[in-house]
Amino acid sequence: MSAYVETPDAASKVNYLTNGWTWQSWLLTGDHKRIAMLYLISITVFFALGGAFAAAIRLELMTPRGDLMEAETYNKVFTMHGVIMIFFFLIPSVPATLGNFLIPLMVGAKDLAFPKINLLSWYLYIIGGILGLYVAVSGGVDTGWTFYTPYSSTYSNSAVIATAMGAFVAGFSSILTGLNFIVTIHKMRAPGLTWGRLPLFVWAHYATSLIQLLGTPVVAITLVLMMLERGFRIGFFDPALGGDPVLFQHLFWFYSHPAVYIMILPGMGVISEIVTCYSKKSVFGYEFIAGSSLAIAILGFFVWGHHMFVAGQSTYAGMVFSLITFAVAVPSAVKVFNWAATMYKGSISWDTPMLYAMGFMGLFTIGGVTGVMLATMALDLHMHDTYFVVAHFHYVMVGGMVMAFMGGLHFWWSKMTGRSYPEMAGRVSAFLVFIGFNLTFFPQFIVGYLGMPRRYHAYPDEFQVYHVMSTAGAGVLGIGYLLPAIYFTYSLFAGKRVTDPNPVNAKGLEWTVPTPPPTENFIVPPVVTEEVYAYAEQEEKSLV
């Protein structure tokens, strides 16, 4: 590890952070790096809010009786948890922050293809988020983040339209980000940066962007239909108005299952970067990791029916969805095997990002194999809509995506801020998150198989022991997340300055520019002459 050099005069050199101090220079910026920081601050706020709702859920479920809050309040709390975490944290998390910051740097471009559209995405996200917050303070919404009809369109007495509007507007933010990434990756790669030399982080975002672009319009129109039914009694989904309630589920999951891959693929991209850098090795099976991202993006569009095995869908359609769901497990497994193989005979650092990456591999694997269980139609008869499903998707989303996000944030923190974070505190937080996460969610597999249904405010006594474990784990997990919130905030204002362009000896164009990068990214347009992850060549040079 090269030394972090304390240079008091570094601040006087103009970089993207010091290039302008007014509010306008931030709020009207076209700089992808500043927009990434705006996103980072906003999604952190939403993550904290969603986390507070999660804490309320866990506290309520400590006892079998619904004694902490009213049933109606509980329903609003879990709905807000889901809406905020999915639409305002997980979907934008890695792409809008790390992706926004790094993709132009990684492809050797000055900025994204459409800087103003990038800023527009952030504003759309904020408008959607404010609608979400408005709902939270004005009485809440109780439909669950899935908005199933006819409950949402006819029966719920809560702020359904405002919430759906929030998700609808945030959806455009997601579409525009995807569009920006696709154009940038196609048209703005530096000379010599062929498709075969693209970092896997970029490949993962390319696959993600395809889903954002193709899938999000479908959920947008579905939410519009739902709002029309609720607002104007135009029948689409309510059988009392001549509609079909299951049609809503088809349309909703046609987006929302691929959306799961919008959430996890960028995280996989982060892991590929971390594992290679902290093993000091070129990646094992580059083509297979890149290809599996595309395979996941494509296959992911044909598995939505596995949410509806017991929802009155034809059993034969269910069979096809089950089979394709099994198939989509393969490219995910391929990635994990390749990362593990990358570590083989490497020089493995135990720094914070790598600890998060190793945690990701283990937890994502558990999330994946339990997904295979749920894809088995007969097991879904029993486990559908139980805590087994809750545990499964939290293993993928929190054990997978949030671990990857944290790993990536630590990995690129010095590049993004020009400051370092305390390494030991980072390792402790990674450890706490891993332990706390497992204690929170592993018991939920068991209580789910015992039959505990989702979205229950009160439950039979025999399930209590697992809920108590889960709540205890959530406490540890909360501390694990609070710690980085504290030291990152500290680091941002008072952390040790980093000026080394490449403090972690990583490969990739983002490490060739100054730390923190100047507004125009590259003073001299880069030309790529070496293969991707050329860690072997790095050694050759260092020997010379």
Added chain:
Amino acid sequence: MQHNTMPFFPDSASTIAPEIDGLMIAELLFSVFFSVLIFAIVVYFALKYKRKSEDDRPVHIHGSLVLEIAWSLIPFIMILGFFVVGTRVFFRAYTVEAANTMEIFVTGKQWMWKIQHPEGPREINEMHLPVNRQVKFTMIAEDVIHSYFIPAFRLKKDVIPGRYTSFVVTPTKVGKYHLFCAEYCGTQHSGMVGSVYVMEESDYEKWVAGGDESMTARGEALFGQYGCSTCHLPNGKGRGPSLIGVYNSMQKLQTGGSVKADESYLRESILNPRAKVVEGFQAVMPTFQGQISEEGLLQVIAYIKSLEKEEGQ
């Protein structure tokens, strides 16, 4: 049901439950194997190849086609086995096997389960069943989507407004079991729970005989009360077709084509009579939408179904 402080497996009380548990254990072993494998490899490599100095010289390997094929195909072939077994077991939850299969009719509404036995008894949030006899459930919701879930049977099925859904199950163990609503349905979702009592056949016979009028009798009363009998004359000379023997028969439609007169068609024809008019008749029947409850519809349909046996010869 013994109260275990830290249970691992739920009660098992249907023919399908041990099959689902068996499949679960097989997949659990598969899952544990792969999870432990990945954990072990990651931890082992992290320890064995831990960075000792900045001058470490890692061995650079760019990939192996053989390995890629192996770790794609081997797990996939293994899970294909789960697909085949899982699909076969799933289909069993929808296959009527026994000749003496009995029927139960379930209506879900915010926030209660209403259960009707053809012989007459009606229950709320409780369901009595005989042991070792296959039961076919026909279910419908009055408002939003619910889901009928009995963990001890390892079965659930969504209960949807506007259409019938069904599944079959054979209880195997006498006892009292949980009944849950598994699809979020509003404020008192977690209160939409009840109990399933599986009884000895003889106890059940006694219990069911204690009920009042049968569903068919109730249906017949409704059939008169709503004036159905004034047009649907048994001799076929009324303004509507005769309903004798109509259940499960093929009916030619005015618009061409034909339709099987199953429960769903009968329900649709009562609520929305102009949707599929039988050939040779005018669309003169008024709608009964909003006038008859889902339970009443099930009773009228039970009566129409009975017309074959009683008066059809």
